[in-house]
Amino acid sequence: MAEAFIVDAVRSPVTRRGGGLSGVHPADLGAHVLTALMERTGADPAAVDDVILGCVDTIGPQAGDIARTCWLAAGLPEEVPGVTVDRQCGSSQQAVHFAAQAVLSGTADLVVAGGVQNMSQVPIGSAMTAAEGLGSTEGPFAGSEGWRRRYGTQEVSQFRGAEMIAQQWGITRDAMEEFALGSHQRAIHAIDSGRFDRETAPLGDVTTDEGPRRGTTRQAMAGLRPLVDGGRLTAALASQISDGAAALLIASERAVATHGLTPRARIHHLSARGEDPVRMLSAPIPATAHALRRTGMRIGDLDVLEVNEAFASVVLAWLKETGADPARVNPNGGGIALGHPLGATGARLMTTLLHELERVGGRYGFQAMCEGGGQANVTVIERV
Numbered sequence: 001m002a003e004a005f006i007v008d009a010v011r012s013p014v015t016r017r018g019g020g021l022s023g024v025h026p027a028d029l030g031a032h033v034l035t036a037l038m039e040r041t042g043a044d045p046a047a048v049d050d051v052i053l054g055c056v057d058t059i060g061p062q063a064g065d066i067a068r069t070c071w072l073a074a075g076l077p078e079e080v081p082g083v084t085v086d087r088q089c090g091s092s093q094q095a096v097h098f099a100a101q102a103v104l105s106g107t108a109d110l111v112v113a114g115g116v117q118n119m120s121q122v123p124i125g126s127a128m129t130a131a132e133g134l135g136s137t138e139g140p141f142a143g144s145e146g147w148r149r150r151y152g153t154q155e156v157s158q159f160r161g162a163e164m165i166a167q168q169w170g171i172t173r174d175a176m177e178e179f180a181l182g183s184h185q186r187a188i189h190a191i192d193s194g195r196f197d198r199e200t201a202p203l204g205d206v207t208t209d210e211g212p213r214r215g216t217t218r219q220a221m222a223g224l225r226p227l228v229d230g231g232r233l234t235a236a237l238a239s240q241i242s243d244g245a246a247a248l249l250i251a252s253e254r255a256v257a258t259h260g261l262t263p264r265a266r267i268h269h270l271s272a273r274g275e276d277p278v279r280m281l282s283a284p285i286p287a288t289a290h291a292l293r294r295t296g297m298r299i300g301d302l303d304v305l306e307v308n309e310a311f312a313s314v315v316l317a318w319l320k321e322t323g324a325d326p327a328r329v330n331p332n333g334g335g336i337a338l339g340h341p342l343g344a345t346g347a348r349l350m351t352t353l354l355h356e357l358e359r360v361g362g363r364y365g366f367q368a369m370c371e372g373g374g375q376a377n378v379t380v381i382e383r384v
Helices: 026-041 066-073 091-105 145-151 158-168 173-192 218-222 253-259 284-295 312-322 342-360
Strands: 005-011 050-054 082-085 110-118 242-251 265-274 304-307 364-371 375-383
Touching (some): 005 026, 026 066, 050 066, 050 091, 091 110, 091 242, 091 265, 091 375, 110 342, 173 218, 242 342, 284 364, 342 364
Parallel strands (some): 050 082, 304 364
Antiparallel strands (some): 005 242, 005 265, 265 375
């Protein structure tokens, strides 16, 4: 049976909105991790079959197939094509899936997968409303009779979805604040102990993640106003708006042998599932159940798990449903502390997952992300 291997994975530091990477053109930000990846692997860039990058809000400096632009901005061979993927927050995890599927199908041997997002330059949701005269300015669903017949005119937003999850699963603000504080504490410990050093390629003077707040406290969180009137969620319980990029090299067995590469992990499972697009962010729950059924695995078989912290309620509901060991989930913090550069987060999580799996000597690593439209990707990797 064909195999798809992860040869290496690298990411930029993740910086805050207006922070150290805010002025870097998205093409140059993506080019940075592509260059670092090719240098680390020693693979011949001309042997790469395709470059697949995730990106959300592909307008302005992120428009025009940013995957192709990043590769060219890195000075890499013109004959290698690139394609940009948008599965909302799961875009670069889906890029890894497409890369692995190309390798597993035998139609490609070496594929670069990853993602890039500069949310400082292109604010979140910029592509959701059309410019005057180019369609609805009220969002992607307005004016669709099919959508209205099926879902009515109810509000569709990530904030509402996160609140619906908190209410349905009985997750209190107090529990979410405890979880959020833990995310910051874990991320700070990871930074201070050098856990991210190997996976991160500094860019200029930016050498480390900017998101974790060393001085945050439960008392400070308790003083914040809810994002939605009468709601439980605050900015402290949501992922940070961030800038960053990440990339992985996916290879076939033939490519490993031909190019003398050393795999670090193999793709054990990949899938994606969908559910209620209005509640939106709970899809990792059925997606995890689906992946475990397909693989015949139990949640306890997974040594390290990364579940994107879009909101604290998302991960806490997932933990309630799956029974996963919280100590194994996001052990180095998550999006609440480290940030969530939308199109890059999937590859960033995969990069961190790979390195943490090696650090603890585990066998299986798991990744899941909630995504716009009520979707979720799941990837299981096995260390080799």
